Amino acid sequence: MAACVTVVSDFGSYTSMPAPLGQGVRVLVVEDDPVQALVLTLHLERLGVAAVHVGDGARALDAVRSQDFAMVLMDVVMPQTNGIEATRAIRAWEQANARRRMPIVAVTASAMRDECLAYVQAGMNEVLVKPFSARDLRDVVVRHLAVELRAQVSAA
Numbered sequence: 492m493a494a495c496v497t498v499v500s501d502f503g504s505y506t507s508m509p510a511p512l513g514q515g516v517r518v519l520v521v522e523d524d525p526v527q528a529l530v531l532t533l534h535l536e537r538l539g540v541a542a543v544h545v546g547d548g549a550r551a552l553d554a555v556r557s558q559d560f561a562m563v564l565m566d567v568v569m570p571q572t573n574g575i576e577a578t579r580a581i582r583a584w585e586q587a588n589a590r591r592r593m594p595i596v597a598v599t600a601s602a603m604r605d606e607c608l609a610y611v612q613a614g615m616n617e618v619l620v621k622p623f624s625a626r627d628l629r630d631v632v633v634r635h636l637a638v639e640l641r642a643q644v645s646a647a
Contacts, residue, residue, distance in 0.1 A: 516636060519560040520544045521551040521577065522598070523569040527621075531564060531598070534628050540636075548577025555581050555593070562594040562635050564619075567601055567610065574599070575613040582614035594635035598623075 518535055520542050522528040528544045535542040545554050549572040551563065563581070567574035578595050585592055597610045600621040607618050619631050 515541075516561050517541045517543060517559065518632070519551060519554055519558075519563045521546075521548065521563060521569070521574065522566040523547055524566070527566070531628070534625055535632070537625075538629055538632060540632060548572030548574060548580070551577045552580045552584065556584060560593060562596065562632070564596050564598050565615065567597050567599040567606075574615075575609060578610075578613045578615050596631055596635065 516539070518540050520528055520531045520535070522531060522544065523546050525546075528546070532542040532544055543554065543558065543560070545551050547569050548565075551565065552572075554560070555563070565574040565578060569577075572580075574597060581595065582592070584590070594616045595614060597615045597618040598621065599606075599610075599618065602618055602620040610618055616635065617631060619627065
């Protein structure tokens with residue numbers, strides 16, 4: 492079930508964060524703002540998650556078609572192909588190619604009730620509202636990657 496999570500805290504430190512989540516987990520970061528993309532990428536890497544960044548929705552679809560990702564962190568407002576259009580295209584591609592339904596989390600400052608509903612209807616699993624803390628990002632990643640993380644721990 493999708494959820495609209497409203498978070499108002501700023502980025503915190505990692506002093507109370509547990510050990511990194513593990514190697515081999517790849518997350519696609521779809522963000523047109525290079526600073527926001529860098530922040531997300533650095534936070535994911537601190538969690539032990541490999542981040543691959545693309546700058547728009549069309550490139551997101553290309554990346555999903557050519558690489559395997561455990562999940563997608565998707566900005567909503569982007570030029571050319573926005574996050575809603577990209578999510579719809581990814582969901583259609585997954586269905587047409589009998590692929591697993593990968594978690595897609597909207598990362599946006601636009602989180603009014605009707606906007607959240609539109610994200611969910613497009614196929615997004617959750618909404619992470621900017622600004623958010625490092626712990627909030629970690630919680631979202633862990634929640635959506637539980638299956639991959641459990642398999643990784645079992646294989647170790």
